[in-house]
Amino acid sequence: MNLIFSLELSKLQDLSQVVNLMKPFLKPRTLILLDGELGAGKTTLTRELLKSCGYDHATSPTYALHHHYDLTLDSENLNVEHLDLYRLENEDQIESSGFWDLFQSRPQSLILVEWADRVSIDQWPLDWKRYRIKITKNEIDRTYQFYNF
Numbered sequence: 001m002n003l004i005f006s007l008e009l010s011k012l013q014d015l016s017q018v019v020n021l022m023k024p025f026l027k028p029r030t031l032i033l034l035d036g037e038l039g040a041g042k043t044t045l046t047r048e049l050l051k052s053c054g055y056d057h058a059t060s061p062t063y064a065l066h067h068h069y070d071l072t073l074d075s076e077n078l079n080v081e082h083l084d085l086y087r088l089e090n091e092d093q094i095e096s097s098g099f100w101d102l103f104q105s106r107p108q109s110l111i112l113v114e115w116a117d118r119v120s121i122d123q124w125p126l127d128w129k130r131y132r133i134k135i136t137k138n139e140i141d142r143t144y145q146f147y148n149f
Helices: 016-025 042-052 091-096 101-105
Strands: 002-009 030-035 066-073 076-084 110-114 129-137 142-148
Touching: 002 016, 016 030, 016 042, 016 129, 016 142, 030 042, 042 066, 042 076, 042 110, 042 129
Parallel strands: 030 110, 030 129, 076 110
Antiparallel strands: 002 142, 066 076, 129 142
């Protein structure tokens, strides 16, 4: 993996800085994996990304597994698939959930995946642009590290 940027924030109100750095990578046929412990801010970052595209009502797909959004970014339409694999315990459950079908049925989407570590790194499609953002949190701040792989 190659580090594209690393940013440390002490206030969630400054999350737009991370979003602004990520925006050039928000394109069709792109996969962004969101990694971090429970409560690190994966859904919060996703909400801020969607808000920057004009959508203010994003919720966590933990129980639904998947939310779809039709958005506009820089005057271009963008289909966004937001997934949360937290409740899926193994690769058989991921397979039976229809998760992999999204890559075929919505090939021009931006796919955001929380708890992406449920899937082995070598299973992600090679014909998509692939990025990973790792969020680490301590008592004072959060660090956002954005990689391509």
